[in-house]
Amino acid sequence: MKPVEALEIAILVDNTTDSLSSNPDFVETEFAFLRRHGMKWLSGKCLCCAAHGLSCLITTKTAGTSHTLLFDTGPDEWVFERNVTRLGVDLGSVEAMMLSHGHWDHGGAMPRALQMITQANGGRNVPVYLHPEMFALRGTRTKDGGIFPMEKVPSVDVLAGCGGDVVVTRDEQSALDGAFHISGEIPRVTAFERGMPGQHRQKPDGSWEKDELLPDERFVSVHVAGKGQVVFTACSHAGLINVLLAARARFPDVPLYGVFGGFHLSGLTEAIIPETVAALAQFDLKLIAAGHCTGWRAVNALSDAYGSAVVPSAVGKYYRL
Template sequence: MQPIDQLEITVLIDNTTDSLSSTPAFVETEFAGNWRRGMKWLSGKCLCCAAHGLSCLLTARTGGAAHTLLFDTGPEEWVFERNVVRLGADLGAVEAVVLSHGHWDHAGAMPRALQMITQHNGGKPVPTYMHPEMFALRGIKFPDGGVRPMELVPGVDILTGSGAEVVVTTEARSILEGAFYVSGEIPRLSGFEHGLPGQHRQTAEGVWEPDELLMDERFVAVHVAGKGLVVFTACSHAGLINVLTEARARFPDIPIHGVLGGFHLSGETEAIIPQTVEALAPFNLALIAAGHCTGWRALGALAAAYGDKLVPTAVGKRFRL
């Protein structure tokens, strides 16, 4: 990875909307961004829609050059398109798309997102990075033995037809002139993070088999000069501590400045909130930007432990690091 001068993060989709809470100087709320772009009336007709999912637009700047990456697209096209338009986001600048893992709440809007990008970039194909296991039919198995299936991730044919140049790989790589690092599979080392309880996937023979570890999940990292790594983890099914441990292992000489995304400490994974909060301390993070699937109990515990280092994400927020 090459160090960059500045990183701008625009939260296109998140579970919450919050323009009233105070924020540090490097974070702009949705309301503030709208006023800056010329909103004259405070009105719901100007605002984004919160939805269960995550999508972030990441722009890395060095000197006069900039590279932009779309990290996930959220659950469905209507929310994605509405929020992009209302935030004035420049999709024509997007040079690559990364899907963090194979769940509908991160992938549902991918076809429309690719169409919007190519409509604004002159029709150029968009490198789109996928893990081969993302395309499996997944579901959650309940105590009665029944499986509730999830919407499929769009297939290679659909993505290609929407403007993608699909890159299916399990390997880590740096992209866009080294501005972004896309991880490979994340080792499970913490001992207390065990994935998504109850998740199964369907085999080619139509049999449901356990799939709690979600080995297709990956993170993205950026090296901001003078600060360190900023790690993007969309759902942390691998475990937040496992994600940060792998980032530190790959770049041992670069401190981790912050982490942004969903930490999935809600529902059945609430049991590991105390261990996660404690294990986070040695990383000495300056920014903990938690949102999406983190859950209110985990947010409360993180706030109690780390104070103003916790800056919850919300749709429309813009971080400048």
Template structure:
């Protein structure tokens, strides 16, 4: 993985909106970005829309070169398109797309995102990295025993028809001139991180089987010179500690600097908040940016343990490293 001089991360979709909290010098809030772009007065007609899901645009710079990767697209095309337009984001530079795992809240807007990218770049197909296990019908079981099905991830034919050069793989890859690392399947090593409890998937025969491990999940990483490795984990169904352990193992000579994304410490996984917070300490991260599915209890516990190193993400927020 090539080192880059700097990186800019824009959250196009996230569960929360927050422009009022105090701001460290390395990020810009949604309000500040809109004012800088010419918003003459504060108005809801200018603002982004928060939604249950995640999408972030990561741009890295090295000398005169820059590369941009779209990490997930959020749940729904209207939210993605509205936020991209209101933030004034130019999608023409997107050189690759990564879908982190096969859930609707990360994949629902992907066809429209690809349309917008190819409309901006002159119609060039976009390398789109996906795991072949992402496309199965998934569900959770309710208390009365019924299965609550999830929206399917758009299929290869749909994505290809909207501009994707779909690259299905279970293995690690590099993207955009080796400036982005796309992980393979994440080893499950910790005793307390158990995936997505109670999730099922439909088999080819129409039967339902437990699908708690979710092998299709992967993370993205970059190496910012002078800082270290920055990891992007959309939902951490593999477990945040397993994700960081694998990132460290893949690049043992690059210190971990920060982690962005959903840590999935809400709902049934709230029980592992204390173990997760404690297990983070040895990584000595300088920046912890929880968002999406992390949950308020976990964000509070992380902030209590790690203080100003914890800077939650929010829709429209831009981080500069």
């Protein structure tokens, strides 16, 4: 992983919209960004749409060159296309795409995203990084003993047909001239992080088995010179602490600087908020951009513990490091 001089993160999809809360100087809100780019009237017709999901456009800059990776696409092509259009994003600059794990709220818009990217870049195919375990039919167990299924993520054939050069692997990858590290499978070492309680997956014979650990989940890391690693964790089903431990172990000479994404400390996993908040202290993070599935209770607890380091994610926000 080569150090980069600067890093820009555009939040294309997130659960929350928030242009009113105060932010540090390196963060620009949706309202401010749109006004700076010509919005003359504050109107709903100009704004992005919040939705349950996550998509981050990550751009590195070094010595006059830049590289852009699309990290997840959110749940729905309408939301993705609306937000990209409202923000005036040039998808032709996207050189690679990664799906963090096999859930619909992160991969539902992948086909449309690939279509938009290849339309903007002159028809060039785009590498798409996937894990082999993310294509199964998944669901959660209901109170009556049944299964409530989730929409499957798009298949390799569908993505290839939309312009993706699909890379399906369990192994870590170095992408875009070493600017991005895409992790392999995340070791589960903490005692309190146990995945997604109640999730099941369908076996080939049609029966269901527990699938709470989500081995297909991976993170992305970027080394910003003079700061350290910035880690992107989409849902932290592996556990936020496990993710950060893995990133630190993989690059022990590069300190952790910040983390972006959903920390999945809502619903059944609210019980581990205290352990997670306490364990986070070991990393001395300067930026905690909690979003998506983190949940308001966890954001409050993180803010109480880490103060100004907590700068919650919201759709349309730009972070420049």
